[in-house]
Amino acid sequence: MDRIPLVHASLGEQELAAVAEVFASGWPAGQGPKGKALEAQLAELFGVPGAVALSNCGVALHLALLALGVKPGDEVIVADYSFPAPAHAVRYVDAVPVFADVRADTATVDPQAVADLITPRTVGVIVVDTVGLPADYAELNALAERHGLFVIEDAACSVGATYHGRPAGALAPVACLSFHGRKGATSGEGGALLAADPAIAAHARLRSAFGITSIFDQAQIVGLPISTFTEIGYNYKLSDIAAAILQVQLNRxxxxxxxxxxxxxxxxxxxxxxxxxxxxxxxxxxxxxxxxxxxxxxxxxxxxxxxxxxxxxxxxxxxxxxxxxxxxxxxxxxxxxxxxxxxxxxxxxxxxxxxxxxxxxxxxxxxxxxxxxxxxxxxxxxxxx
CATH class of the missing domain: 3.90.1150.10 (Aspartate Aminotransferase, domain 1)
Incomplete structure (x- = not known):
């Protein structure tokens, strides 16, 4: 009897053609033409001014916390019922993840549970769209505003979903997406950070490439530009190969x-x-x-x-x-x-x-x-x- 897999990526001839185009271009690495085009596509699709293509959603969460200024010892409330990437990201910056229980009906984070966990050390909340279902953002954003907290939407599973008519990925000031092989749109691995504040996106983009500007962009300059490293960065870039695949996937x-x-x-x-x-x-x-x-x-x-x-x-x-x-x-x-x-x-x-x-x-x-x-x-x- 034929096997029925739990997950299966929908990748075909259109995606192969897009990869072939990248091969022909001579720039398969990150932050090249396809990466820029993907970021523009994401910004338009989600209606946000800032979009950064990244290697996965976990690094997007990490960069979001860095851009938002989370410091060691700060408390960040995270939705408990989730792949634990949000809690990992909080630990990356030596902050403290505080786990909020979820609603029994939707399995999304319970706003009352979040409210009960707020202390003077709390700086923000990472909300998770559980396996593709957006959480209660009207309540959660209002709660965060009252207490002066940031909200990050972990939209790893929810690309294509909506809440009050708005797309998941645009339901909080900062959102993190995943394009892992089981997601609705995939490049095998991949992610993105979306931000309502362009400065947050710019900070994330710089940190995603060891703290320097795009090598592709530098190569277009006449002369010999030499980058200066002024802060610790990471290699979190998405390859142009993956970006090309994602452009097709988002269209589908x-x-x-x-x-x-x-x-x-x-x-x-x-x-x-x-x-x-x-x-x-x-x-x-x-x-x-x-x-x-x-x-x-x-x-x-x-x-x-x-x-x-x-x-x-x-x-x-x-x-x-x-x-x-x-x-x-x-x-x-x-x-x-x-x-x-x-x-x-x-x-x-x-x-x-x-x-x-x-x-x-x-x-x-x-x-x-x-x-x-x-x-x-x-x-x-x-x-x-």
Whole structure:
């Protein structure tokens, strides 16, 4: 039986042609013509004055914190239920990540949990659009404004989503994007920083290239320009090869997202009424990018056994994302019970723009059978969850 992968990048002839064009140009490195064109495309797409193409979203988070002046010992509140890149970035600048619990219905950060964690040492909040669903930005931005805090949108998973009609990636003064292989638009690896303040973008661009201006730009100058290194920088540039791929992917974003949305709708139809499975919820004021499709299994269901059975049938699946506060590296001394519960019960099933409807039907049938086969009888844990 054919395998159905959990994720699959939608890359084809258009992307290959774009790469060939870069090869012919003689400039495959970063911050060249394709990188500049991509940044202009991102600025226009998201309606922001500053866009910086970078090697991944994690480095975008790091550069954002540097540009915003976060200092050692500062506290930055981060959404807990997420790939822990935000907390890693906070630690990169020797600040303290403080983990905020999430809402049980959307798995996005709970504004009240954020409010409860604000102290005199708090300088900002990193909000995560959980697996493609934007958080409650109206409340979060208002809360941050009242307390004089910055807000960074971790839009790693949400390119193509919307909140109150605005695109994810433009929902906070600074946003960080990912173009990893499982995202809605991908170059294999890649990222970007978007900023409402051009100075923040300029700071990030300079720091992303060891603190000097583009080598490509310098090569266009008659004479012999010699850069001066005045501050510590990093090699966080995105290659022009990846930038060319992303230009094609962003042009295809509508069709790719339309297919993912159709798959999500089909899953919702096929799994409706299954009492052992809770489906994703999308509030009416936003849309989902469907980077992942997570179902929450009833507490009576043995998730590991379900996963083993699906994989045994050639169907990819995963645990969802992480309760970051539980990861040993952070040594967190706090509790995020909703996040911890979702970490134990979420299961990711195949979601990508190459998935056929017949494959989605096969996934749903297998999932329904597996959860029923691996659920303890009602009453074994005192009833259903």
């Amino acid at each position: 974003l509508g069709e790719l997202l339309e297919h993912r949305s159709a798959v999500a709708a089909r899953y919702a139809e096929l799994l409706a009424g299954e009492e052992l499975v809770t489906l994703p919820q999308v509030p009416a004021d936003r849309t989902h990018a469907w980077q992942s499709y997570l179902v929450a299994l009833d507490q009576r269901v043995d998730r590991a056994a379900v996963a083993a059975e699906l994989r045994g049938q050639g169907i990819g699946c995963g645990h969802g994302t992480w309760a970051s506060h539980l990861q040993p590296v952070f040594e967190a001394k706090q509790a995020c019970p909703v996040s911890a519960d979702l970490f134990e019960r979420h299961l990711a099933i195949p979601m990508h723009a190459e998935l056929t409807m017949s494959q989605a039907e096969r996934v749903a049938d297998a999932l329904r059978a597996a959860v029923r086969a691996h659920a303890e009888p009602t009453g074994a844990l005192g009833g259903t969850a």
